[in-house]
């Protein structure tokens with residue numbers, strides 16, 4: 001795609017990143033009634049921007065940020081063969097640019113970064129009903145594993 005670049009996010013992008021974060025929250029709201037109606041936030045942006053074990057990327061077209069995604073190297077459960085894994089999050093592409101492979105470009109970039117860091121196990125969380133996201137992740141090679149189950153007893 002002409003003029004599309006995938007680059008590392010910087011502190012200068014913070015205002016746009018905060019706006020994209022809210023779009024991810026709104027995109028996921030239909031899948032989880034427990035998301036706060038006000039002031040719901042997901043990410044520690046300062047940490048993602050400054051931490052050496054994190055890689056926050058943005059997709060930009062003509063200087064405008066239209067997508068995002070991060071990888072973060074984390075310690076794994078003691079029971080697993082791998083001691084570290086890369087967790088992927090903040091996957092977002094503006095509606096008008098969806099279905100064009102931009103998420104795949106961001107994820108391929110994060111997968112390469114992870115491999116270069118010697119980490120070959122990657123994980124992410126996605127709502128089971130988020131069909132578009134699941135299709136996008138399957139396209140990159142991810143398969144379904146753990147299913148989170150919940151119950152709310154307040155009524």
Ligand SMILES: CC(C)(COP(=O)(O)OP(=O)(O)OC[C@H]1O[C@@H](n2cnc3c(N)ncnc32)[C@H](O)[C@@H]1OP(=O)(O)O)[C@@H](O)C(=O)NCCC(=O)NCCS
Pocket residue numbers: 023024027028091092093094097098099100101102103104105125126127130132133134135136139
């Ligand atoms: C999930 C998301 C990042 C995918 O981004 P994307 O750039 O559209 O992804 P890709 O183009 O790489 O792959 C999209 C695949 O999903 C499907 N898809 C998703 N949305 C689509 C759309 N609006 N139009 C067409 N296809 C779409 C297609 O099957 C496509 O695969 P294909 O190219 O083989 O047909 C994007 O849909 C999004 O931002 N959703 C809202 C936020 C969100 O739910 N994030 C995930 C949190 S876990």
